[in-house]
Amino acid sequence: MSLYEDEYDSDWDALDKDEATERAYAIGVAEKLGEYNREELEAVYDEMDTSYNKSLVELAYREGRQEATEAAERANADGDAVWAELVEGEAVTVDPDDRPTGGRDGLPEALETSDVLDRQEVDSTDIVDRPEFLDR
Numbered sequence: 001m002s003l004y005e006d007e008y009d010s011d012w013d014a015l016d017k018d019e020a021t022e023r024a025y026a027i028g029v030a031e032k033l034g035e036y037n038r039e040e041l042e043a044v045y046d047e048m049d050t051s052y053n054k055s056l057v058e059l060a061y062r063e064g065r066q067e068a069t070e071a072a073e074r075a076n077a078d079g080d081a082v083w084a085e086l087v088e089g090e091a092v093t094v095d096p097d098d099r100p101t102g103g104r105d106g107l108p109e110a111l112e113t114s115d116v117l118d119r120q121e122v123d124s125t126d127i128v129d130r131p132e133f134l135d136r
Contacts, residue, residue: 002030002037003033004035010040017048017056021057021060024058027040027061028065028066029086029087032064033068033079033082033083068086
């Protein structure tokens with residue numbers, strides 16, 4: 001039995017958009033791991049009633065293939081570990097210092113946390129104090 005068949009029941013009658021995209025993603029991951037299931041993918045495509053939903057399913061399938069390739073290269077992991085990471089959704093912890101900023105994976109650097117908009121304390125007298133550059 002394949003990884004996909006272990007995780008998902010193939011005896012479904014109807015799928016909504018979310019279920020179909022999840023299954024297409026898993027089929028893409030499984031395909032990159034060497035388990036081909038074109039019949040199931042075609043059945044998922046056929047279940048979608050609009051071309052928009054079909055394109056979402058296609059994108060999910062491609063994303064699954066791409067992420068499986070990247071995960072296998074990144075960790076030199078076996079197929080079971082890649083499947084567990086991407087499809088079964090085992091918790092992955094990310095060090096706060098490693099979170100992406102900027103680029104396509106995160107917020108632009110201009111939107112990073114800044115104290116510019118922080119309010120001053122009500123009792124603060126720093127505004128009327130002598131500027132530091134005038135002190136010698």
